[in-house]
Amino acid sequence: MATIGRVTERPASPRPVLGFLTDFGSDSAAAICRGVILSIARDAQIVDIDHAVRKFAIGDGAFLLWAALPWLPVGVHLGIVDPGVGTARRPVGLRVARGDVLIGPDNGLLMPVADRLGGIVEARLLENRELMLDQLSSTFHGRDVFAPVAAHLASGVPFERVGPAVAVSDLTALSMPEATREDGSLIAEIVYVDSFGNVRLGARPSDLPGGSDPGHVAVSLLQGGLVRPLPPMRAARTFGEVAVGAALLYEDSNGLLAIGVNQGSAATVLGLATGDRLRITPRGG
Amino acid sequence: MATIGRVTERPASPRPVLGFLTDFGSDSAAAICRGVILSIARDAQIVDIDHAVRKFAIGDGAFLLWAALPWLPVGVHLGIVDPGVGTARRPVGLRVARGDVLIGPDNGLLMPVADRLGGIVEARLLENRELMLDQLSSTFHGRDVFAPVAAHLASGVPFERVGPAVAVSDLTALSMPEATREDGSLIAEIVYVDSFGNVRLGARPSDLPGGSDPGHVAVSLLQGGLVRPLPPMRAARTFGEVAVGAALLYEDSNGLLAIGVNQGSAATVLGLATGDRLRITPRGG
Amino acid sequence: MATIGRVTERPASPRPVLGFLTDFGSDSAAAICRGVILSIARDAQIVDIDHAVRKFAIGDGAFLLWAALPWLPVGVHLGIVDPGVGTARRPVGLRVARGDVLIGPDNGLLMPVADRLGGIVEARLLENRELMLDQLSSTFHGRDVFAPVAAHLASGVPFERVGPAVAVSDLTALSMPEATREDGSLIAEIVYVDSFGNVRLGARPSDLPGGSDPGHVAVSLLQGGLVRPLPPMRAARTFGEVAVGAALLYEDSNGLLAIGVNQGSAATVLGLATGDRLRITPRGG
Numbered sequence: 001m002a003t004i005g006r007v008t009e010r011p012a013s014p015r016p017v018l019g020f021l022t023d024f025g026s027d028s029a030a031a032i033c034r035g036v037i038l039s040i041a042r043d044a045q046i047v048d049i050d051h052a053v054r055k056f057a058i059g060d061g062a063f064l065l066w067a068a069l070p071w072l073p074v075g076v077h078l079g080i081v082d083p084g085v086g087t088a089r090r091p092v093g094l095r096v097a098r099g100d101v102l103i104g105p106d107n108g109l110l111m112p113v114a115d116r117l118g119g120i121v122e123a124r125l126l127e128n129r130e131l132m133l134d135q136l137s138s139t140f141h142g143r144d145v146f147a148p149v150a151a152h153l154a155s156g157v158p159f160e161r162v163g164p165a166v167a168v169s170d171l172t173a174l175s176m177p178e179a180t181r182e183d184g185s186l187i188a189e190i191v192y193v194d195s196f197g198n199v200r201l202g203a204r205p206s207d208l209p210g211g212s213d214p215g216h217v218a219v220s221l222l223q224g225g226l227v228r229p230l231p232p233m234r235a236a237r238t239f240g241e242v243a244v245g246a247a248l249l250y251e252d253s254n255g256l257l258a259i260g261v262n263q264g265s266a267a268t269v270l271g272l273a274t275g276d277r278l279r280i281t282p283r284g285g
Numbered sequence: 286m287a288t289i290g291r292v293t294e295r296p297a298s299p300r301p302v303l304g305f306l307t308d309f310g311s312d313s314a315a316a317i318c319r320g321v322i323l324s325i326a327r328d329a330q331i332v333d334i335d336h337a338v339r340k341f342a343i344g345d346g347a348f349l350l351w352a353a354l355p356w357l358p359v360g361v362h363l364g365i366v367d368p369g370v371g372t373a374r375r376p377v378g379l380r381v382a383r384g385d386v387l388i389g390p391d392n393g394l395l396m397p398v399a400d401r402l403g404g405i406v407e408a409r410l411l412e413n414r415e416l417m418l419d420q421l422s423s424t425f426h427g428r429d430v431f432a433p434v435a436a437h438l439a440s441g442v443p444f445e446r447v448g449p450a451v452a453v454s455d456l457t458a459l460s461m462p463e464a465t466r467e468d469g470s471l472i473a474e475i476v477y478v479d480s481f482g483n484v485r486l487g488a489r490p491s492d493l494p495g496g497s498d499p500g501h502v503a504v505s506l507l508q509g510g511l512v513r514p515l516p517p518m519r520a521a522r523t524f525g526e527v528a529v530g531a532a533l534l535y536e537d538s539n540g541l542l543a544i545g546v547n548q549g550s551a552a553t554v555l556g557l558a559t560g561d562r563l564r565i566t567p568r569g570g
Numbered sequence: 571m572a573t574i575g576r577v578t579e580r581p582a583s584p585r586p587v588l589g590f591l592t593d594f595g596s597d598s599a600a601a602i603c604r605g606v607i608l609s610i611a612r613d614a615q616i617v618d619i620d621h622a623v624r625k626f627a628i629g630d631g632a633f634l635l636w637a638a639l640p641w642l643p644v645g646v647h648l649g650i651v652d653p654g655v656g657t658a659r660r661p662v663g664l665r666v667a668r669g670d671v672l673i674g675p676d677n678g679l680l681m682p683v684a685d686r687l688g689g690i691v692e693a694r695l696l697e698n699r700e701l702m703l704d705q706l707s708s709t710f711h712g713r714d715v716f717a718p719v720a721a722h723l724a725s726g727v728p729f730e731r732v733g734p735a736v737a738v739s740d741l742t743a744l745s746m747p748e749a750t751r752e753d754g755s756l757i758a759e760i761v762y763v764d765s766f767g768n769v770r771l772g773a774r775p776s777d778l779p780g781g782s783d784p785g786h787v788a789v790s791l792l793q794g795g796l797v798r799p800l801p802p803m804r805a806a807r808t809f810g811e812v813a814v815g816a817a818l819l820y821e822d823s824n825g826l827l828a829i830g831v832n833q834g835s836a837a838t839v840l841g842l843a844t845g846d847r848l849r850i851t852p853r854g855g
Contacts, residue, residue, distance in 0.1 A: 017608065019601070025480030026337030028353035031304070034332050035357035038302065042358070047604050052596030055481060056548050068598035071713065072605035073612065083548050086523030138522045140538035143356065195595030196625060237708045238656030253710035263626050263653050310765030311622035313638035316589070319617050320642035323587065327643070340766060341833050368833050371808030423807045425823035428641065 016041065016154040017075030021049040021065055022142065023056065024080070029140070033078075033147040036133070040151035047072055056083040058109050060274065062174055063192040063200070065113040067254055069100070076153045078146055079104040079113075086138035091126035091145050092171065093153070093162050101159055103150045105141075108174025115175070120168050127163030179203030184210075185281040187222070188257065190274050197265025199272050201257040203280075208257075214282035217249050219259070222277045230270050232283070239263070249280070301326065301439040302360030306334040306350055307427065308341065309365070314425070318363070318432040321418070325436035332357055341368040343394050345559065347459055348477040348485070350398040352539055354385070361438045363431055364389040364398075371423035376411035376430050377456065378438070378447050386444055388435040390426075393459025400460070405453050412448030464488030469495075470566040472507070473542065475559050482550025484557050486542040488565075493542075499567035502534050504544070507562045515555050517568070524548070534565065586611065586724040587645030591619040591635055592712065593626065594650070599710070603648075603717040606703070610721035617642055626653040628679050630844065632744055633762040633770070635683040637824055639670070646723045648716055649674040649683075656708035661696035661715050662741065663723070663732050671729055673720040675711075678744025685745070690738050697733030749773035754780075755851040757792070758827065760844050767835020769842050771827040773850075778827075784852035787819050789829070792847045800840050802853070803829070815839075819850070 018037060024030045030051045037044050049068045053061045061081035069077055082089075082105040092106040097118025102110045103126070114120050126132075126145060131152045133144045149162055177189040179202060188203035205212030214235045221228040233247040239262040242248045247266060252258040257280070259266045266272065303322060309315045315336045322329050334353045338346045346366035354362055367374075367390045377391040382403025387395045388411070399405050411417075411430060416437045418429045434447055462474040464487060473488035490497030499520045506513040518532040524547040527533045532551060537543040542565070544551045552558065588607060594600045600621045607614050619638045623631045631651035639647055652659075652675045662676040667688025672680045673696070684690050696702075696715060701722045703714045719732055747759040749772060758773035775782035784805045791798040803817040809832040812818045817836060822828040827850070829836045837843065 015612075019605075021598075026335055027480040028306075028334050028349040029479070031332060031334040031353045032356045035304075035353065038330070038332065039356070039358050042300075045608070047601060047608065049598050049601040050596055064598040068601045068605065071602045071609070073609050084525050087525035137536075137538040139524065139535065143538060194599070195597040239709065240654050240657035250709065251707075253707040253713060311620055312765040313591075313619050313634040314764070316617060316619040316638045317641045320589075320638065323615070323617065324641070324643050327585075369810050372810035422821075422823040424809065424820065428823060 015043045015045040017047060017073045018044045018150060018154050019047045019049050019069055019072050019075060019077035020051075021053065021061060021068075021078070022051050022080040023053040023061065024051050024142070025055070026051075029142065032140075033080075033142050036143055036147040037151040037154075040148055041154040044151060044154050047075075053081055057081065057274075058083070058107055058174070060192060061109050062112045063176075065102075065110065066116055066176070069102075069113050070116060074099040076101045076103065076150050078150045079109050080142045080146055081105075081109050082107065082141065085141050089172075090166075091141060091149075092166065093124050093126055093149065093159065094120050094171075095122040095124075095159055097121055101150075101153055103146050103153070105146075106172050108172045111171070111174045112176050120171075122159065123166050123168055123171060124159065125163040125166050128161055131157065131162060177202035179207045181207075181209055182279070185279045187277060187279055190272060190276045190278065191256075193267045193272070193274055196260070197267040197269075198252070198258050198260040199266050199270075200252055200254070201259070201278065203257045204255055205251050205257060208280070208282060210282045212251075214249075214284070216283040218281045218283055219249070220279045221272065222279055227279070233259070245269075300328045300330040302332060302358045303329045303435060303439050304332045304334050304350075304354055304357050304360060304362035305336075306338065306346060306353075306363070307336050307365040308338040308346065309336050309427070310340070311336075314427065317425075318365075318427050321428055321432040322436040322439075325433055326439040329436060329439050332360075338366055342366065342559075343368070343392055343459070345477060346394050347397045348461075350387075350395065351401055351461070354387075354398050355401060359384040361386045361388065361435050363435045364394050365427045365431055366390075366394050367392065367426065370426050374457075375451075376426060376434075377451065378409045378411055378434065378444065379405050379456075380407040380409075380444055382406055386435075386438055388431050388438070390431075391457050393457045396456070396459040397461050405456075407444065408451050408453055408456060409444065410448040410451050413446055416442065416447060462487035464492045466492075466494055467564070470564045472562060472564055475557060475561045475563065476541075478552045478557070478559055481545070482552040482554075483537070483543050483545040484551050484555075485537055485539070486544070486563065488542045489540055490536050490542060493565065493567060495567045497536075499534075499569070501568040503566045503568055504534070505564045506557065507564055512564070518544070530554075585613045585615040587617060587643045588614045588720060588724050589617045589619050589635075589639055589642045589645060589647035590621075591623065591631060591638075591648070592621045592650040593623040593631065594621050594712070595625070596621075599712065602710075603650075603712050606713055606717040607721040607724075610718055611724040614721060614724050617645075623651055627651065627844075628653070628677055628744070630762060631679050632682045633746075635672075635680065636686055636746070639672075639683050640686060644669040646671045646673065646720050648720045649679050650712045650716055651675075651679050652677065652711065655711050659742075660736075661711060661719075662736065663694045663696055663719065663729065664690050664741075665692040665694075665729055667691055671720075671723055673716050673723070675716075676742050678742045681741070681744045682746050690741075692729065693736050693738055693741060694729065695733040695736050698731055701727065701732060747772035749777045751777075751779055752849070755849045757847060757849055760842060760846045760848065761826075763837045763842070763844055766830070767837040767839075768822070768828050768830040769836045769840075770822055770824070771829070771848065773827045774825055775821050775827060778850070778852060780852045782821075784819075784854070786853040788851045788853055789819070790849045791842065792849055797849070800848075809833070
């Protein structure tokens with residue numbers, strides 16, 4: 001029988017945790033979901049992850065969930081970046097190996113973090129109308145479908161009650177981009193630009209040719225057939241190791257390669273954006 | 286005798302809910318109010334509705350409270366958009382039919398949602414200094430008056446202790462704009478632009494001449510004597526029914542007519558703002 | 571023996587309060603810290619103070635903590651504006667006379683509020699690796715050091731366990747700028763611009779030559795050797811006492827002198843920014 005992480009496995013815990021990420025921005029939409037959740041699961045401990053995700057940016061939302069959920073207690077977590085709301089895209093619930101249940105649209109948003117939490121153990125479509133609000137709008141499934149289903153699960157409703165099982169291979173796939181090697185260089189994609197302007201790459205230090213401590217690197221932006229060189233930069237462990245305003249290649253707190261500027265915005269200074277492809281070539285000490 | 290919603294009617298509930306909306310923006314002002322509330326009602330469950338309300342925009346705040354509070358549990362709710370702080374405008378508390386108490390300035394902010402929650406059962410001026418902080422500043426009644434009074438109510442202080450009753454007819458009126466018909470068209474006002482740029486109208490589908498499912502519509506912006514036609518658009522149920530970048534007329538999650546752009550901002554693309562008046566004319570399938 | 575405010579002194583209190591301020595902005599970084607805190611201190615009541623502090627602006631963060639923490643219940647509070655993360659700057663904990671413990675980097679951020687909460691009773695370096703996460707990144711001490719140490723303290727770990735005592739004179743100093751008098755004028759520095767655009771000064775009404783109720787004032791901006799006069803303005807108690815769009819000198823809710831514009835932004839209208847020095851000369855009724 002399915003059990004839901006903390007709720008059924010750790011009965012001493014007084015309040016089920018519910019992580020919550022959307023692209024709703026400021027407005028009352030996130031608060032309306034909070035209200036629906038608390039009306040069903042009065043003791044839910046809602047942990048807001050981010051509601052300022054770039055509008056409709058499923059990849060950004062997927063990155064932020066991937067970065068955040070491993071640090072939250074096991075719970076029922078809600079992710080909503082849903083440009084296809086009201087269309088044929090399906091609402092899903094994913095039970096993962098760590099014990100969490102992830103609730104959201106089947107558009108890939110939940111897939112990278114599901115993988116990071118040990119992989120999907122059981123996937124189900126959200127079809128049980130008894131766990132949703134009575135009236136379903138066509139533009140706000142956060143309020144009408146996702147929030148109430150998550151709240152019922154947080155209250156102890158067994159996961160199999162949400163709806164029929166679906167094969168993982170039937171879900172919309174989305175994975176973090178992987179780096180490749182090419183002629184002694186690393187080719188990596190920018191997967192996220194954080195609020196400081198640091199540029200996070202879909203690559204790890206161990207992907208670098210010649211070892212994870214390259215000294216200096218040459219970095220170029222690849223745009224179609226064009227190659228735009230960036231200023232040379234040091235590989236460093238902390239921002240403080242380079243001058244204020246200088247760029248550095250570093251290992252971010254997720255273990256990813258990243259490019260930053262000490263007390264500045266790498267994205268602005270270097271003209272970089274999510275989805276850009278970079279070539280990184282170690283130059284030595 | 287007055288009772289306060291959940292607090293006295295549902296004694297098993299462990300934590301009184303306190304919805305909280307302001308135009309304080311980022312800064313510590315909302316946190317200071319949270320601190321005051323928790324210092325008085327340590328178990329209050331504060332539900333932040335929005336603190337990024339457009340500065341001094343009483344109408345925006347009123348819309349957001351109207352949209353959000355019906356979805357929150359019954360509680361003591363705090364709304365502060367208060368350009369007249371420190372002047373003769375009065376602080377008020379409104380007990381509504383659903384059982385909530387609404388706390389804020391008497392400038393209309395609380396009136397539409399009071400109506401939506403069943404209407405005002407009892408209105409009182411906040412005059413009991415014992416329920417306020419010892420020192421009253423002239424610019425931060427959120428901290429000194431509204432937050433502590435709300436927290437005392439959430440802790441179980443009876444509503445009649447806040448101050449003398451006031452007639453509802455003595456309160457500053459504010460109601461959602463109503464739509465009118467004119468020569469087979471609907472004239473409606475934009476009551477709110479949400480964070481996606483969707484334009485919410487003071488009208489419902491049933492207000493449309495010729496029925497709530499008009500097929501296509503012609504929409505014009507009325508500015509003084511001028512009429513600026515917008516691109517023709519479909520009436521649709523979901524954003525996904527129109528092309529990316531195309532406009533649609535839809536029923537929003539509040540049951541209001543709204544204009545959106547699929548994966549875009551209707552306000553930006555169409556040049557619309559709160560307070561604008563639109564003429565909507567059904568054109569058929 | 572050290573005790574930690576509410577946690578050990580008031581055992582009946584069900585949930586330890588944890589105030590939390592950062593310059594992390596939107597992103598999942600603050601949520602990751604929340605997750606770490608709740609994984610250690612599941613019943614912590616996290617009170618978000620502000621996460622939109624201007625990037626790297628230690629002075630802004632210091633002002634906001636100074637303004638907010640006196641209004642929060644006694645607790646373990648976390649302040650992170652940390653441009654020197656990963657370098658030699660030290661992580662510290664400050665126990666203050668009111669009973670709180672303040673956790674953050676030793677860069678001055680915590681010093682003004684420590685003073686306002688009665689002064690530092692005991693300062694310690696955060697060096698006990700048992701209270702931190704197993705892996706320390708070099709760029710995210712919020713997650714790896716500050717959040718877990720604060721959470722352990724909130725759970726009842728005695729303060730002396732965080733690491734060795736350090737003399738207060740060894741800490742990085744930071745104090746609110748003080749006003750001076752010059753030829754019948756007050757010279758004061760702008761210490762913060764709030765989200766309304768109100769300009770808060772490092773001066774109090776009692777600092778004004780000729781008494782705290784000056785009637786009208788002449789104000790000039792001092793830039794190097796240049797003096798730029800601002801429009802003359804009234805000293806007033808509330809914004810509503812001057813016309814919409816007019817400037818006023820007032821006493822803010824912290825007891826500081828401030829310059830505002832009724833329903834506008836003084837910083838924008840008058841061209842003022844944090845760090846600017848003003849000369850204020852009373853002109854009488």
